[in-house]
Amino acid sequence: MQDRLAGPTISSSSSTWLSPSVWSDRGFLDGWSALNSHADVIEPATGTVLGRVGLASPEDIHRAASRARQAQSDWASMPPDERASTLRRAAQVAEDNRNEIVDWLMRESGSVRAKAEFEVAVTIKSLWESSAMPSQASGLMLPTAAGRLNMARRRPLGVIGVISPFNFPLYLAMRAVAPALAVGNAVVLKPDPRTSVSGGFTIARCFEAAGLPAGLLHVLPGGRDAGEALCKDPNVAMIQFTGSTAAGRSVGELAGKHLKKLSLELGGKNSLIVLDDADIGLAVKNACFSVYLHQGQICMSAGRILVQRSIVDEFSHQLAAKARELPVGNPTTEQVALGPLINQAQVDHVNTIVQESIAQGAKVVTGGFAQELFYQPTVLTGVSRSMSAFKEEIFGPVAVVTPFDSDDDAVTLANDTEFGLSAAVITTSIDRAIAMGEQLRVGLLHINDQTVNDEVVNPFGGVGISGNGTSIGGPANWEEFTHWQWMTIKGTPPPYPY
16 A cells, blocks of 8 residues: 655755746745735845745735635644654755755855855754654643543644744744644744745745645745734734844734734843853854854844953953954855845944944954945954943844953843843853853853854743743744643533532
8 A cells, every 4th residue: 555644756956946936926825826016035245136036915914824724724633644744854855955955045144154054954953853743742631530531732723923034044934834833733934035035935845845735834925014914813823933122022012912822032132251260262262153153143142242351351362363364255155254244234233333332432353344245253342331232232243342350240241131042151160150050031041152052952032022931942842832722521421510
């Protein structure tokens, strides 16, 4: 008998798998559908137009959400092995087309090759990890009186709206899409229009080739009006949003008004704390990675480097020397450590904070300027708590160095923010680091590492204005993408005395 779980034949890798001929002027709405509005796909390194994507209207979002709700119940009722098999096939499709996906991440988001390759790797891992969820236990047997079964079970929510950002566009979308589908939901994904190919259509292509039943996944780039429509649509049960705190506030307000379950993963002003017993050379390498990876356009980037005063001069000297060595340029044609920022607005934002901080008394040791969209690796020293660079999320390649005297001072400085995403402590004394970590108000804490970490299997989320206390990833995915249903069973109805 033919294996009913084998699914469709997966086509071999092709250099045209993500060709504009597939998605030009379209979105993925019950297959590739023409949309009335459009936006150019711009390569930030060169300004080249790579293609043109369709932009969804509120009406398109409503049609997708309605169709997704219709398709979801059959998907949730499928045998768990069938859902798992579909995710495994999607992982294999991504693996087969890894090189083309990497290329699009480099061209569309300005990623250097190492970052793009890492992003594809964790995306594939997310698919494999999610494929295990359908076979995991999804409930509990609870104590009760004799003659009755009492249980709590996890049930899919229905339709999940996912709004994803430009910086890690593929992974930050897939980490929600894959587990949501795995546990029986349908998904409407609205990727950032600036990275719709790598952060949206790649996902559509993977699941299309994997044989995901029609109607369960829709990928619709769009603007603010499309996002608002997703937050308001009565067919959508939950919104998972990753992006800036300002946008997250708006999403939270609107989704809350319409009683959606809500997951927010927002910005950060993360502290990398270097204690006086640290190996300075290793600490500098950690700081460079944490500040300059993907040009600092990461929510977990080290927005502050807090260095004990006795070593701050030597640390700053070595950090500036290392920053000057980092090559900047077009990642698709040069061997570089930093590519371009996403657009001119982001360059202007970074430059404004740097110039304000200089006026407030900070010193530029190196960098501090841009050439087109290429912002040079920058080191600011002498940054105090009152300066813009200390308080605001920069989202650019700027190392902000602030000295501290005691461990308590470091904790006070690190907690002097409304953000609460990531923190790291570098030291040879684990006891000191753990004692400090107990006082840091963050969702992610790394001892003897830097602030930018994600291994897929871990719950990921922040507190304060970095999120709403929810997490995504690993064991948190069951909590995130399902709801509890309490269920009791008796052999016969009891004779209540009424």
